[in-house]
Amino acid sequence: MVEKLKAFYEKNFSNSPKAKYSVIAIACVIVVALAITSMRKTVTVSIDGKEEAFVTYKGTVKEALQDKGIQLSEKDKVQPSLEAGVKENQLIAVKRAVPISVEFAGKKVKLLSAEETVGDALLAESETLKQNGVDYNKELDEVSPKVDEPVAKDMDIKVVDVEVKNLKEKQSIPFETVTKKDSGLERGKTETKTEGKNGQKEVTYELVYKDGKVASKKEVSSKVVAKPVNALVSHGTKAPSVYIPNRGSNVEFKKHLVMESTAYSGDGITATGSVPVYNPGGISTIAVDPSVIPLGSLVYVEGYGYAKAADTGGVIKGNIIDVFLSSSAACSSWGRKYGVDVYIISYPGEW
The missing domain is CATH 2.40.40.10 (RlpA-like domain)
Structure with missing residues (x-):
């Protein structure tokens, strides 16, 4: 474009040094104008679903939002990321963090969250919760409202601390008494031929604790470690x-x-x-x-x-x-x- 402008001036104006300087100055203005035009973008910002279009000359999402005067809190979520470049007709989505409270094992922690669901909020704030004595386990803990419920402002979330432990117990296996008739022993009399001895088994139980209290106990396995010895008793059949x-x-x-x-x-x-x-x-x-x-x-x-x-x-x-x-x-x-x-x-x- 500058070359064309120069040719135009050479053809239509004098070749004096002054004319040459004028051509260069005009070319620089045009280049700057073109650069500014290339930086101009129209974008739409959506804040919690409410959309507004505006023009920005900034290069990143963060700069564009600041230019628009949109203030963000630490927990607000922005898509695309604040470091991403701004593009023409781009949609920038902002989800404001809302206050929620989490009650766990008698402790209540207040948080800000911009997560979509209760489960996502608990996971995203797991470190903060842990610092406040709340050790959330997504695999076991019971959550109310349910983990797939949407997060709402001032929502109260209750988490029941669930722990699963195994308990091993030694239990006695009673021996049985086997009787047999003995014609050599007087009727009404008995004689112990073999003393009985109890056996022993090891039983493993699964204990489920809820907020520190046993909620259920279930036997999961059992193995005999010592077999019982049955008692053998003779009963006389001989008439006295x-x-x-x-x-x-x-x-x-x-x-x-x-x-x-x-x-x-x-x-x-x-x-x-x-x-x-x-x-x-x-x-x-x-x-x-x-x-x-x-x-x-x-x-x-x-x-x-x-x-x-x-x-x-x-x-x-x-x-x-x-x-x-x-x-x-x-x-x-x-x-x-x-x-x-x-x-x-x-x-x-x-x-």
Whole structure:
């Protein structure tokens, strides 16, 4: 352009030195004008969604905003960045930071945030929160309102401090008692063949703490570190027996009673309609309380012998028997005995 201007002047004006200086001066003015024109840009600024267009000659976003008189706080967000160059018809978005408060484990921290969501605000201010004793963990902590809620002015955000810990406990494993029948052991008796011993297991629990208090406890694993040893107990099935002198051997019995004994004699008929007998080598007759020894039972009376419970008596009540003897003299000799062993050998219908 300068060359064209020079040619124009050479053709239309004199070639005097003065004319040449005029040409150069005019060219410089044109260059400056062109430079200024190239710096002029029209941009739009959007502040929290409210847009306004203006003309700027500044080179960076920061300078353009300052030129427009727009003041920014430390927490305001600007797009593109303040250091970015300004372009024609560019949109500069400014989001003003708003005051919010974060409550965490009884502590309340006031902040300024220009983040879009609650979660973004907590992450962006994590260092500030930590300096105030709030250690936010986005993976575990519970947040209200939810982390995807938009940030609003004067919003109160509550964060529940959630911690997960593992706890290992040793627990006893009770042993079991295994029983088996033993025909060599008297019925009603038991014998421990093997002593039982508890085992032990290690159980791992997951404990969830909320604001320092246990909110839940869940078993996550368990392993046996010592197996229990079961107890082995034998239960006798052999019928108990008593030694019968006149037989010279043991005889099994159903029940053993320790009773008081008196004696009676004379002729008559028993309660079961039989004649009472005394037969030292066989089976004699005794009177009983049927509620203790059923009538018709075969018994063995220590010092008396075998007998059939065939009679009753008005004074024969409870643990007392009345043995039949052959004479009044024998009855007097027998007298009243205490602690007499009586064995029920068979119940009615069994012999």
